[in-house]
Amino acid sequence: MAEELNPETPEETEEPIKQRKNGLYGSVSDELAENMKSGWADTALHGLEPIAQAGHTAERRAALSARFPGERLVIPAGNLKTRSNDTEYSFRASTEYAYLTGDQTHDGVLVLEPTGASGHEATLYLLPRSDRENGEFWLDGQGELWVGRRHSLTEAEQLLGIPAKDVRELPAALTEATGPVRAVRGHDAGIEAALTDKVTAERDEELRVFLSEARLVKDAFEVAELQKACDSTARGFEDVVRVLDKAEATSERYIEGTFFLRARVEGNDIGYGSICAAGPHATTLHWVRNDGAVRSGELLLLDAGVETTELYTADVTRTLPINGRYNELQRKIYDAVYEAQEAGIAAVKPGAAYRDFHDAAQRVLAEKLVEWGLLEGSVERVLELGLQRRWTLHGTGHMLGMDVHDCAAARTEAYVDTTLEPGMCLTVEPGLYFQADDLTVPEEYRGIGVRIEDDILVTEDGNRNLSDSLPRQADEVEAWMAGLKG
Template sequence: MPPIRWKVVSSVEQEADVADDAADEQPIKQRKNGLYTGVSDELAENMKSGWADTEQHGLEPIAQAGELAERRERLSARFPGERLVVPAGNLKTRSNDTEYPFRSSVEYAYLTGDLTEDGVLVLEPTGARGHTATLYLLPRSDRENGEFWLDGQGELWVGRRHSLTESEQLYGLPCADVRTVTDVLRRASGPVRTVRGYDAGVEAALADKVTAERDEELRGFLSEMRLVKDAFEVGELQKAVDSTVRGFEDVVRVLDKAQATSERYIEGTFFLRARVEGNDVGYGSICAAGPHATTLHWMRNDGPVRPGELLLLDAGVETHTLYTADVTRTLPIDGRFTDLQRTIYDAVYEAQEAGIAAVKPGAKYLDFHHAAQRVLAARLVEWGLVEGPVERVLELGLQRRWTLHGTGHMLGMDVHDCAVARRETYADGTLEPGMCLTVEPGLYFQANDETVPEEYRGIGVRIEDDILVTEDGNRNLSAALPRSSSAVESWMAELRS
C-alpha cells in the first residue's frame, strides 16, 4: 500500500499547531511563512539544491496536433466573438487521501490532446471572428517552497509533470499557469460559454457571466463535432478494436481457469490486455456467464462459470488517447452450442447481419435498429413466443420484452459517444462517412420469465461489432472476431488446442 502523503493545507489549518510533529506518519502542515512544521531549516534548504536539470528539449508535437488545431478552428467559427472555456476536470477522492485514476473530460481531450488533471483551455475572441487559444496547465512542482516533495501531488509523490515550455512543444499552444486562470476568467468581459460539470473553481469564477442554456449549446456542439471521425480517430478506434480482439482471445484461452474460479478471472484477464496495450478498459467489462447474460449491464462479475452455459463478454480496450472499442461475443463455455443455444444465437446473428447491411451513407441512423428488430420479431413469432403477424408485434413493440435495448450507439472517445448531440443530428439524423457506431442486437430470456418454455429461461445472447460508415457502405472494424455460431466454435477450438 502507498505511504501516507504530506499535504499543503488551507490558511485556516495553517493557524493550528500539530499535536505531534515527531510522528512521521502524520501529514506535515504549512505555516504562514511557507515553512513546514516537522521540517528543519537545514532539511528545507538541503532539498532545494543538488537536483539535475531534467528539462526536455526539442519535443515533437503529439501525433494528432494537426487535427486538434482544425477542431479548434471549427469551434471558433461556430461561436465568433465569444470566450470559450473548456476544463479538463479535477482529481476525485476515492477515500481519505487516495484518488480515483484521472480521466480528462472528453471535450477538453478532444480539443487539446492533453490528459492531465486541472487543465483549462481558453479561447479568447480576437474580434468579430477568430480566437486565440491558451492552454492553462499545472507547471512543474515548485522546488523553492518544497511542493515537489512535501505536497501530496508533488513530483516525488506522483511523478514529474511537463513544464509549460515542454507542453507548448507537445500541444502546439501557448501555455500558462492554471493557478492564474480563475483571476483571468473573473476579469473577463463579453459573452462567455463553458463546459460545466468538471471544474467547480472555473464555474465559480464565471458564475455571473454564463447561462445554463448557452453552456449546454456549447457542450452539444462539441458532441456533434465528434459524430464524424477524422483519419486519426479512425486509426485510434481500429487500434482499440485490435487490442480488444486479442483480449477476447486471451479470455478464450483461460476459460478452464475461469470455471475453477469465477467471472472475475475473465474480467482480470481482459483488463490485463487493456492495461498492457492501452490506457484502461473503455467501460466496466460485462463478463456475464449463465443467467447473468440476461442482465444487460452485469458488471459484478462474481458468478460461477459453468460448462454447458453461455458467456456473454462485452468489453473494450481504451487507447492512450481515450478512444474505446465496444465489442460483444456470446461464447459457449465448453466450446459447443447446444441446439437451443445455437437456434437463439443464429437468430441474433441474422438480426445483426441485417443491421450491419443497413449501415451506409445516406441511410437514416435508426434504419439498422429497425432492420435488426424486424428479424428478431419474426423469430419470436416463429417460435410461438408472441402472437403475429410481425407488423403487429413491431407496431406494439411486443418484441421488446426479450430484446430490451436499442441496437447500437455512436462510438468514440466515450463508449456512448456524442450523447448530448441534438436528436435531429443523431437519432433522427442521417449516416455519413466517418461515423462509427455499434450494431448489437440481443435476445434475453430471464430466468424467471414464465411466458417462455423452461428451456429458454436463463439464456442471453448479444453480438456486437464496431462499424465504420464508409463512402460506399461500411467496414466492420472488429471483423477479426468470428461471429457465426460455427465460426465461433472453430475459433474457440483452435485457441484451446
C-alpha cells in the first residue's frame, strides 16, 4: 500500500503547496507543484441520467417535509472512521441519509431548509472534486489520485436530482442559522458541534424515530432491491455448498470468504457479519469469529446476507449437514424448526398482529420440547412461563431493509405492537439451540443448533417468501446439496 507524500491532510488554504508540512520524502518543489497543475485532460461527465431511485427519494423527502413544517432538518452521511493508524474502514453512508438521497459518499449532509410555514428546499452538501490548483488531488490522502474521482457538484445534482453545494461551507452556515433545527445524531461530530446550541436530544430523537418508522412499509424500488439481495444471497449459499470439502480442510473462514466473494461481486458488501457456525458453534447466536473446524457429520448454521449496491440487505439462514445427510437426531430437531417456521410464515399477512408469527412459531417449538420430554407440564404452562426460551433464546424475526435489523428506532406501538401492512418485510427465523454444556438435555442433543430463516414480504393477500429459491425442507436440502456437489 502506497504511503502518502504528505501524510497529514492540511486545512484548506490559499498558501502555496510548498508551505504544507513536509512528508517523509521531503518538501514539494515549486517546479513540481506547478507541473502537477497542468497537462490533464478534461474528465467532466455530461448528460448524466438521474439514479433509478431519484423519484422515490424525492417522495421520501416530501413526507419528511410534511412532518416537520417550518423546521430546518439536517441529515449527515457520516465520516470515514479509522481502523488502525492511517487506514480507514470501508465507508457506508448512514441509512437515513442514503434513504433520503440515494447518495453514498462520506461527509455528505442533506439539509432541508424551510421555505415558510410549510415546505422545504433540499440541498446536498458534498465534497466537490479534489482541487488541482492547491494540489489536493495528489497530496491529500483523500485526493483523486489516492482514492479515486469524486463527482463534481454539477454531476451530483444531475444524478441525485438535488441542488448541491460545497460541504466545507456548511458548518459556518449552520452556526449562523436561526430558527428551529433537528438533526440526525451519531454520524458527524463536526456538524453536531455546529448545532450545539440549536438542537435538543428530544427533538432530534423525534426526527430519528420518524425516519425509522418511514421505512416500515417498503416502496416498489425497495422491494425489488430486497429481492435482488435475496437472489444474490441464494447464489452465495450455493457457492458455500460447493466448497464444503475445502472448508473441512481449513476452517469456517473458508465459508466466510466464499460468501463474501459473492457479496462483493454482486453487491456492495455483506449486510452484517456472516455467521458461519459449524458444529457446537451453531448454538452461539452471533458466532462471527468463524475460526472453528468444519467436520463431516456435524451441522453448519450459515446466517448471511448480501447487501446490494443500493444498500438493501438480505438476511437468510440455513442449517446444512456438512456431509450432505442429516442423521436421525439432527433431522428430528431440524424438522421441528421447519414446522415452527412454516407456522410462523403462515401467520404473516395483512391485518395480523406483528407478534402473531412469533407466537405461532414458539408454540410449535414448545409442543416439540414437551413431546420430547425436555419440558414437563402443559404447553400452555410452558408458554405462559416462557420455559421454552432456554432452547429457543431469541425472537422469531425482525423488520428488514437497509439495515439488517431495520426500523430499530421505531416506537413500540408502530412496530412490535402494530398490525402488518402490505409492503412490510420481515424475517421469520425460529431456532433450537442445545448448548454443549447443557446438562438438562440428553448428551446426544448437546452441541446441536438449528435455525431456518427467510425474508417474508407482506402482500395484499398474504405473503411472499423472497428467499424461497433456497430449499428448506430436509429432503429438499439434501437433494439440493447433492446436486451442487455433483
